[in-house]
Structure formats: C-alpha cells, structure tokens
Amino acid sequence: MHREIQKMREIALVYLDRSGGLHKFVDDCKKYNDSKQSYAVYRFIISINPSDIAELDATLGNYILHNPIQAAQIFQSVCFIAIKTLSLIEQLQTEAQISILLKPTHLPPLPSYVLSLSAFPFNYISQRFYMSEGIAIAMGTVTKYTQGARFLCTEETCPFSEGRFRYIRVHLPGATESATVRNDFTCSLCSSPLQEDMKFRVLGDKQIVEMIDAKVLNALKGYSNDKSYFRMQTLTVFLRDELANKMRIGNHYKIIGIPARVQNGLQATACIEVNSVQLCKPNGPPFVGDNFKYLLSLTSSSCWRFTAILANIFASQVVPPGTYNTLKLAILLSLVQTCEKENADYLDLLIVTSDTLVVDRLLNYSICLLPRGIRHPPSSEIFPSVSKDKHGTGSASIHACSAVLAKGGICYIGDLSSYKKDKLELLQSVLESRTTTVFIPGRKYGEEADQQVTISVQTNFWSFVDVDSSSKKHIQKDNFLIGQMDVSLIPPNLLDGFGLLIYSEFPSCRLSSPLVHHILKKAINPEAMLYKVSQQFRMQDYEEYILFAKNLHVELSPEAENLIQGYYLASRRVRRDSIHGSTLSASALKILISLSKGHTKLSLRKKVLEEDALIAILLFESSLTLKHGKSALCIAPNPVFPFDLSDENSLQQRDSYLMQCHHQLLKFIGAYGPGIHINTSEE
Secondary structure (H helix, E strand, O other), X not given: OHHHHHHHHHHHHHHHHHHOXXXXXXXXXXXXHHHOOOOOOEEEEEEEOHHHHHHHOHHHHHHHHHOHHHHHHHHHHHHHHHHHHHOOOOOOOOHHHEEEEEEEOOOOOOHXXXXXXXXXXXXXXXXXXXXXXXXXXXXXXXXXXXXEEEEEEOOOOOHHHOOOOOEEEEOOOOOOHHHHOOOOOEOOOOOOEEEEOHHHOEEEEEEEEEEEOHHHHHHHXXXXXXXXXXXXXXEEEEEEHHHOOOOOOOOEEEEEEEEEEEEEOOEEXXXXXXXXXEEOOXXXXXXXXXXXXXXXXXXXXXOOHHHHHHHHHOOOOOOOOOOOHHHHHHHHHHHHXXXXXXXXXXXXXXXXXXXXXXXXXXXXXXXOOOOOEEEOOOOOOOOOEEEEOOOOOOOEEEEOHHHHHOOOOEEEEEEHHHOOHHHHHHHHHHHHHOEEEEEEOOOOOOOOOOEEEEEEOOOEEEEEEEHHHHHOOOOOOOOOOOOOOOOOOOOHHHHHHOOEEEEOOOOHHHOOHHHHHHHHHHHHOOOOOOOHHHHHOOHHHHHHHHHHHHOOOOEEOHHHHHHHHHXXXXXXXXXXXXXXXXXXXXXXXXXXXXXXXXXXXXXXXXXXXXXXXXXXXXXXXXXXXXXHOOOOOOOOOOOOOOOOOOOHHHHHHHHHHHHHHHHHHHHHHHHHOOOOOOXXXXX
C-alpha cells in the first residue's frame, strides 16, 4: 500500500507540473512567505481535471473521484516536500499545517456521479464527489467558521506544550465547528488536556444556501389557488471562503461537492460541501416547428398577418379560436419579452375583466409555456423575506419567494384587488425600480450593524382586476371621459407601473356562444381536442416557439424609432392637464419599445419595422384610453382586432384598416408632434 501511495505522489507531482498547478502553487507560497507571519494552517486550492489525470494514471484519477479526502492527503505530502525542498515558506514546520482543497473542473457524465435532489435514496454517506443542479431559493448572510486551529499541551513539562505545531485541527467536509474546535482533546505523549492557542486560529467565510430541484417549479404552475399542501424539499449547501457570495438567490446552478450529514441536536441534515459553482443558463432550441414555419411562409406578404393568426388560434385548449384576441396577443408579447438580463424590456400585464374564471384559466395555461412561469400562492410572500437560519447559526436567511423564483419568466399574482395597501405599495416600488430591498436588523440576527440587501427582480408580472367585485368596494365617479374605465380602486402610480392595461372583450353578462359551448364541452371531457388547430399547434410546439423567439436579438430601425418618438412626444403634448401636467408615465417610451420588440420577436424577425411600432402604439393607446379617456388620435375600442378573423378576406380587410391607422397616426404626429417630421407614402 505504501508503494502505491508513493507512486500516486509521484504522479501528482507530474500532473501539477504539466497542468501549471505547480507554478500557481509556488506563487501562493510566495504570498505566505512575504507576509512573514506564522499561520496554523496554510490553505491551497488545486484545480483538478479528472480526464487529464485519469489519462496520466487511472489509479490516482479513481482515487481523487471516489476518495477525495484521502486524495487531498497525497497532494498535501507532495506540497509539503516541495515547500521544504525549495524553501518556499520559512515559517512552515509540519505537514499537518497544509490544507489542500481539490477543485475538479468537471465530473464524468455518468449517472453514478449525479446527485439528484428529487431522486430517492439520497446518497449522503459516501464522501466522494457528486454533481448536482438546482435553484437557490434561500441564502444566509456570510458568517465565520474555524478553518484551522493550533492546540498545545497544558502540561508545562511536556515538549508539546509550546513551540512546535504538533496538534493542528483542520476543517473537513461535513464537519461542524465543534468537530474542529473542542476542549476534550488530549496529548498523545502525556495524556494531558490540550488547549487551543487562540492567536493562531484561522477563520474563513461560510455561507449557507438552500437549493431545490428545478422540477419543483412545475408544481407552482398549477391551476389550483390552494398551494398550502405543497412543501418544497430543499438541499442545504455550504459555500466556504472564496465561494461565499458566488451564488445569487433565484439563479440556477450546477455544483460539484461532497455530500455529508450535519447533526444539529436531534436533527440530522443532509448537505453538500461545495467545491465548485457554475451558473446554468438555458439556451433556446435552435428551431421552431414546421407548422409555424409553414404559417409564416403563407403570411409573408404582410407583417401583421402571422401574429394575428397566432393570437387568433393561441390557447385553443382553454378558449375558442377567435376569442380574447387582444389579450392573447398581449400575453404572447409578454412571453417573448422575458429574459434574465439587467435592464431588460419588461412587459407587465393588468387585465380588467368580469370573466375572472376564463381569464384565470388563460393566464394559467400561458405561464406553463415557460420554464419559470410561477403562479403565486396567496398564502405566501411575493417578494423576498427574512427569517432566522434553521441550522442553529442564529444568522439571517433570505427566502426567494414567488417573484425571484420567476426570474427570467412570469410571476402571475392573481386578483390585484385581493392585496392590502402595503403589498400594493411594495409591488409599485418593484415595478418602478425592478429591485427590492430586504432589511436585516443586526441586533435580532447577531450582527453588529443593520444590513440592507438589494435583490434584482427580473420577471414580468401578470394580474387582473374583477370589475364586478371592485365596483362594490367603492363609490364610482361620475365625471368619466369617453372610453375611460373606472379603475379608481387601483392607485394611479401602480396602474402606470403595469406596462399594459387590457379590457377583455366579453363581459360575463353576454358570453359569446362559442365560448359557452367550449366551456360546456370541456366540463364534460377535459382532455378533448375540440379544434383542429389544437392538434396542429400543440402546447409543446408553443413552448419551443416561445423559447426560440425570446432569444432573438432585435434592433430598432430608424423608421420605427421615429414613429415611436413622434407618437410619444405628440401624446405628451395632447394628454395634459393643468394640475399634473402630462398624464403619460415616465416609463411610457420603454413600454412602447418593449411592445415593438415583442411583436418583432413574435414575427421571428430581427429588425423592428414601422408595422411593429404601429401595433405597439395601438395597444398602448388603447391602454391609455382605458386609464384617461380618448385623445385626439381617437382610435377604435378594439384597434388591433376590430373584427373577427375568419378567412383570407378578413385578413386583407384588417391590413387595409391598419394602413388607415398608420396614415391617421402620421397625421396625429404631424399635427401635435413638436418639430417631428416623418416621411409619408405620398412624399
């Protein structure tokens, strides 16, 4: 056995030399030596490529993968000999003072190396490297732990009572603080008690993170409002030293580490000591379905027809084709405008409706098309909250909640009128800044000072308001303008925070005949495919299509930019009152650009055209009309879908109507836009 160990030491030295690890090790030693300070423990990180080291020597490669703690001792011996031979650290006395952390670059892509958070049994006994994936849903503050400590014999006549670094305790994966530092150690020479030499204690950073399997998010997409029976099983992850603060709450990570069991009183917790962290970024599929391609080729003569048909047939499993077209188009635009980038083009939706059941089903269906579509459970918090860490550290732990879990997707928060004033104020603040701040009182969580943690909220919000129930909660105003709806129950600033306000076409008192038939047939046979388009364009096809479209990088053309700016400036001049000035929100221009880009992505193009900008302006003007009444532009009540789309003639009729709207818009900009000149077709 000694001969095998010696051989593995030689191979380890060869690997360090060939991989460049020896050069990095010498540089790390130089930093320690230049400090001229004696440490109880000298910590070194060695990057290991399992493929390279297995080619060099299969025995050592297998040893590293399956016995990483013992393999670290081999590298410990090699590093100690190198330090002594080359006189790299003058202060170093014993081999026990060297702490080695092996950091594998990857693991073999085999099932036996994957630790699934959703599989049973969960193997936390074998202390070897595993790879696991999950989403960080809770994160503690960074605290200190004992990286290493020096102990001396309390017997003054014992040779180990001073001077030498004989007794060194170093943290191992899965070990608690009491395993590293205790008061019941005894001297191996005289059996006297050992006492820690406090001035040589080495402290490191520690952070506790809770992760869940990404599949858990599917449970939050359900059609039921009652989520009280759900319990998300989490995995405890320990990040130490250079890995502390490497994770962000709500992100999806791939980790490599060693599983262990941590005992806290009577409670045992399975955890992973992480050696490396890698952010996972899902890529969209490189294709769209053949049926979508065929539909795109059939409608290539017009920039408006493809998205019109798409909205017309969308969600045919929930509502009949041809109903709720404006709402369905807005949903599709919001779906393709989801991403995890900072300062993204967000598109939030607020629907005013009497058909809460139908709208709720439609929105529930739509969030299932995204990997991060979250239906917020009313019993929990929308935004991050703070509680005491459950692992006995006494520190604060920040919990992700619905808005952060929906990162890069949709957070559907249900009926807006069901929330209290403080929740609505917080929602308004998040919609304006796209961040939320968590306050951590220092006294409560054992810190010297209070902390404020700012968390980015990168999601689109969907909500609805039941006009029937809201009208009973307050006295309606009498001085409404033409086209204006009574939305006075919602604070004006919160109303402006949502990018688009939509009124559903069919109030419950006069449901359309196709919708009634659809609801009755679905009640009898929920799995029935009632329409041919439901078979041609399946839910999976829409998932692939949206993932492809949302990843398109689009740019504004000069013509589209001029049209948007001209409308924006003209509207600011028209929509004014003597008290508050312009009624346009500060985010109006961003919303117009987001709508335009969304329509371009939905059309599978990469340049925003005037046609895209026109649809965006009509949707936005319709939203403004609901809030503030009609303006000089004077659009129709349902400007994007003024009539049913039943055949080729109706599509042609809609194109002609939209061309008239474009001409009317140019006149509006020419009349009210200050100094704006846009070329018309006549010029």
